[in-house]
Amino acid sequence: MYVCLCKAVTSQQIEDAVVQGDSYAQIRQKYGVGTDCGCCGQSAKQLIRQTVANL
Ligand code: FES
Numbered sequence: 264m265y266v267c268l269c270k271a272v273t274s275q276q277i278e279d280a281v282v283q284g285d286s287y288a289q290i291r292q293k294y295g296v297g298t299d300c301g302c303c304g305q306s307a308k309q310l311i312r313q314t315v316a317n318l
Contacts, residue, residue: 266307269299274310281314 264274272294280290287308291297297304 266310267294267296267299267303269303270295272296272303272307277307277310278314281311282318287311 266272266274266277276294277290277296280293285293287296290307290311296307
């Protein structure tokens with residue numbers, strides 16, 4: 264499922280990055296999440312929190 268439509272970033276890409284230890288800032292820099300319209304920022308952060316909690 265796409266989390267960021269502007270940059271075509273999926274939830275799987277974000278989850279994989281979190282598993283590898285990336286923070287929101289790093290994921291934002293690496294994939295561009297939240298750097299266009301910005302409307303995906305909250306859902307991306309929520310997904311990161313959920314993924315970290317499940318590690
Ligand atoms: Fe992610 Fe627009 S949906 S920046």
